[in-house]
Amino acid sequence: MIQAKKTDLRREAGQRTRDGLQTAALELLAQRGQEGVTLREITDRAGANVAAVSYHFGSLKALCDSAIEHALERYLDAQIQELDPLGSTSTLQELAAAFARPMVRALAAGGQDLAVMRTVARVGIDPPEGWERLNGKFDQSRREALRVLTANLPGVDEQELIFRTRCAAGLLNWLALAPIGTELAAMSAEQIERQLVPVVAGAFRGDTAVGC
Amino acid sequence: MIQAKKTDLRREAGQRTRDGLQTAALELLAQRGQEGVTLREITDRAGANVAAVSYHFGSLKALCDSAIEHALERYLDAQIQELDPLGSTSTLQELAAAFARPMVRALAAGGQDLAVMRTVARVGIDPPEGWERLNGKFDQSRREALRVLTANLPGVDEQELIFRTRCAAGLLNWLALAPIGTELAAMSAEQIERQLVPVVAGAFRGDTAVGC
DNA sequence: CATGAACTCAAGCAGCTGCTTGAGTTCATT
DNA sequence: AATGAACTCAAGCAGCTGCTTGAGTTCATG
Numbered sequence: 001m002i003q004a005k006k007t008d009l010r011r012e013a014g015q016r017t018r019d020g021l022q023t024a025a026l027e028l029l030a031q032r033g034q035e036g037v038t039l040r041e042i043t044d045r046a047g048a049n050v051a052a053v054s055y056h057f058g059s060l061k062a063l064c065d066s067a068i069e070h071a072l073e074r075y076l077d078a079q080i081q082e083l084d085p086l087g088s089t090s091t092l093q094e095l096a097a098a099f100a101r102p103m104v105r106a107l108a109a110g111g112q113d114l115a116v117m118r119t120v121a122r123v124g125i126d127p128p129e130g131w132e133r134l135n136g137k138f139d140q141s142r143r144e145a146l147r148v149l150t151a152n153l154p155g156v157d158e159q160e161l162i163f164r165t166r167c168a169a170g171l172l173n174w175l176a177l178a179p180i181g182t183e184l185a186a187m188s189a190e191q192i193e194r195q196l197v198p199v200v201a202g203a204f205r206g207d208t209a210v211g212c
Numbered sequence: 213m214i215q216a217k218k219t220d221l222r223r224e225a226g227q228r229t230r231d232g233l234q235t236a237a238l239e240l241l242a243q244r245g246q247e248g249v250t251l252r253e254i255t256d257r258a259g260a261n262v263a264a265v266s267y268h269f270g271s272l273k274a275l276c277d278s279a280i281e282h283a284l285e286r287y288l289d290a291q292i293q294e295l296d297p298l299g300s301t302s303t304l305q306e307l308a309a310a311f312a313r314p315m316v317r318a319l320a321a322g323g324q325d326l327a328v329m330r331t332v333a334r335v336g337i338d339p340p341e342g343w344e345r346l347n348g349k350f351d352q353s354r355r356e357a358l359r360v361l362t363a364n365l366p367g368v369d370e371q372e373l374i375f376r377t378r379c380a381a382g383l384l385n386w387l388a389l390a391p392i393g394t395e396l397a398a399m400s401a402e403q404i405e406r407q408l409v410p411v412v413a414g415a416f417r418g419d420t421a422v423g424c
Numbered sequence: 425c426a427t428g429a430a431c432t433c434a435a436g437c438a439g440c441t442g443c444t445t446g447a448g449t450t451c452a453t454t
Numbered sequence: 455a456a457t458g459a460a461c462t463c464a465a466g467c468a469g470c471t472g473c474t475t476g477a478g479t480t481c482a483t484g
Contacts, residue, residue: 008451008452008460011460011461013450013460013461013462014460014461014462017461017462032247032338033245033247033338035244035245035247035248036247038440038441038442039441039442039443040440040441040442048462049462049463049464050442050443050463051443051444051445051461051462051463051464052461052462052463053442053443054442054443054444055460055461055462056461059442059443060441060442060443061442092419093419093420096419124390124391125389125390126244126245127391135391160407160410163392163407163411164411166392167383167387167392167408167411170383170386170387170390170392171379171382171383171386171415173386173390174379174382174383174385174386175379175382177337178336178337178382178385179336179339179347180375180378180379180382195372195375196379198372198418198419198420199375199376199379199415199418200415201418201419201420202414202415202416202417202418202419203383203411203412203414203415204414204419205414205419206410206411206413206414207304207305207308207410207413207414207416207417208305208410208413220430220481220482223430223431223482225430225431225432225480226430226431226432229431229432250470250471250472251471251472251473252470252471252472260432261432261433261434262433262472262473263431263432263433263434263473263474263475264431264432264433265472265473266472266473266474267430267431267432268431271472271473272471272472272473273472
């Protein structure tokens with residue numbers, strides 16, 4: 001039985017099919033969104049038969065949900081890993097850099113990493129049915145950011161800081177999807193970061209009128 | 213002939229059909245994007261026959277293009293009208309307020325105005341084929357913003373200011389599409405503006421590291 | 425009243441959609 | 455060698471897609 005798991009070629013092949021379908025689905029979701037994804041297009045790209053989707057996932061919707069869930073996990077892991085080391089003495093620039101780094105890396109790396117970010121961003125715009133629960137997970141990943149913000153901007157209302165955090169996240173998501181992100185992708189991670197961090201940090205800090 | 217134009221009920225009915233189709237198309241484009249729009253759904257919503265689309269516009273694609281073009285015109289008009297009065301003595305807050313105002317108003321107003329903004333934002337993510345020429349029009353509407361920026365931030369490279377302008381525009385587009393925008397929509401225009409303008413102004417100003 | 429342009433309509437077309445089916449293949453286990 | 459689970463495959467289904475067609479209605483014009 002232990003030996004069986006080592007050499008069950010059938011199961012390995014099945015796993016490969018599953019992975020291929022999920023990868024193909026992710027790429028197409030990133031490219032065209034949920035409405036633009038087609039069963040045959042996924043299976044063609046994955047080199048699999050249409051029936052494989054039903055067999056392994058149950059339906060196209062289930063496959064897409066699975067691919068999206070996978071993408072969200074990867075995104076949230078990366079986000080938390082960046083924000084966790086921050087302490088209450090961190091500056092706004094450090095926060096902004098940590099906040100933006102997963103996106104910066106994905107833009108510079110392209111490929112699957114970028115597809116993950118694009119899919120996550122699209123889900124932020126057109127959430128699949130019954131995925132409202134995700135909002136909580138997103139908020140959770142931003143709680144750390146909020147702590148650093150309150151330490152740096154003691155005078156500002158918490159509701160406003162939450163709003164700014166969501167704006168910053170929205171801006172990063174926009175970069176993943178819009179043409180400007182594609183232009184950024186031609187640059188190195190360091191160059192992207194140098195341009196982007198001041199903008200995110202500025203959005204965090206805010207800039208209220210003094211005179212007038 | 214002059215009298216004819218006054219009372220040609222047939223032509224008026226045709227115009228009403230055209231308008232209804234365009235409005236229905238705009239609303240669905242705003243809601244689901246181009247991939248999610250269906251001929252029958254549009255005609256049902258507009259109370260028209262499927263053949264009316266072919267008759268008046270030639271094809272579904274042409275109808276969508278027409279609706280998108282109309283939305284873009286309305287958006288660019290509003291944007292230019294806000295940015296035009298700004299002079300080189302305007303502050304960053306004034307710029308941010310003017311820059312954000314069309315979106316703020318649309319969010320507060322909802323309905324067709326918001327549908328226009330959502331459609332414009334979606335086009336920014338998934339441009340219809342052959343619409344690359346629009347990038348120029350967008351840049352044009354932001355040239356005024358750039359002038360105010362260079363006056364306020366003389367030390368910053370122009371490429372970075374262009375980048376910040378596009379970031380600010382992207383943030384506003386994100387607000388139109390994402391759930392956070394829907395939450396904002398419950399507020400008055402003044403409340404939205406009070407929260408949003410500091411963020412946009414902060415993104416314009418930037419916030420570069422000094423120590424460390 | 426006759427004409428013809430402007431417009432609407434139900435029906436139908438080929439092509440694509442997601443999904444199912446039943447027959448097949450592969451392969452560890454016995 | 456026999457068994458049966460895991461998996462793949464071509465074919466086909468009903469339903470939807472965009473679009474066309476030809477017959478119809480409405481109405482300003484002569």
